[in-house]
Amino acid sequence: MISAKSGSTMAFLDTTPREPVFLVFGRSGWIGGLVGELLTQQGARFEFANARLEDRAGILADIERINPTHVLNAAGLTGRPNVDWCESHKLETIRVNVLGMLNLADICFEKKIHLTTYATGCIFHYDKDFPEGSGKGFKESDKPNFTGSYYSYTKAMVESLLSEYPNVLVLRVRMPIVGDLLYPRNFITKIIKYEKVVNIPNSMTVLPELLPYSIEMARRGLTGIMNYTNPGAISHNEILELYKSYIDPDFSWKNFSLEEQAKVIIAPRSNNLLDTARIEGEFPEILGIRESLIKHVFEPAAQQKDTLREAVRQMRGRV
Ligand SMILES: NC(=O)c1ccc[n+]([C@@H]2O[C@H](COP(=O)([O-])OP(=O)(O)OC[C@H]3O[C@@H](n4cnc5c(N)ncnc54)[C@H](OP(=O)(O)O)[C@@H]3O)[C@@H](O)[C@H]2O)c1
16 A cells, blocks of 8 residues: 655555555666566565556556556666767657656556656766765755766756656666676676776665665655665775775776766766765665675675685776
8 A cells, every 4th residue: 555655645646555566667677677576575566567668558558457556667778888878869868768757657647656766866966066075965856967968968857857746756876786796787896897987975876775765665655856875975996995805905996087087988977975864764774875885795795705806807807
């Protein structure tokens, strides 16, 4: 049963008491796959969607087939090998991340279904009002100030439009991290692999800790925007120092400036601190980013540090 927090939300959701049934978009994706594994572990009733986001009839058929109480959306275009892809595929990006996303939200609204969407917090950037190192984080109510990449530009636009839908929870994911340090999409794997990295503190999402919260937020019927990161920020060098101390004392790396980084990527990337008061209010047990990384990534990884160290050395040798 959905227990919406605000009275106004109740009117927009079907609150008939019944066991939650989840319809998940993004079966073949990283986060969608992890959400499916988690729902399976929880013994929750769920199915993956078959429809493409831009296919209204297909989504309606999925809803007819599953009769979900909740939709969890981890589908979207993220670009391969990275978001630079969106710079040269603008219409595809609009079709999926804007039209498709709104299509899904609109159908869920019509059907009175709660929708949680794994979105992005890469729509903010440190500036004079939110200086790096000041500890002042962007709140859920702050307007995006980073549209430097086409990916972020469309995500910022669609967040603003989604916030009009009273049945939708938008989770601002940032630099997602998992325990597998060889998984190529893991933010830590990326920075271990690069020859040079920038060194900037950022808010990040430790998925093994935070994904269960997303399911719980859906069950609670939360809506609106949620900064979906662990509290605090951690820099690239601080993470690599943790790698050095838990896994490989001989590990070394080089830093470069944002200007130098700009020469090896197409679109600028965002760096920011998000304010986490809202998620901390819902989950007071949430760990700060450093503690979460130690518990969910580095301590488990240290159990097999010899094989991991060798695999990482080989991976770096291939780059
Ligand atoms: N990974 C990150 O660094 C990161 C960071 C912040 C936020 N996020 C956000 O989190 C969400 C999930 O990210 P992810 O890393 O799990 O992405 P991913 O691994 O690239 O997976 C994307 C998923 O979306 C599906 N998809 C793509 N176009 C679709 C369409 N038109 N209709 C239906 N499904 C479609 C893909 O299915 P097919 O393979 O069948 O196309 C795939 O299952 C995205 O919205 C992303 O913006 C990711």
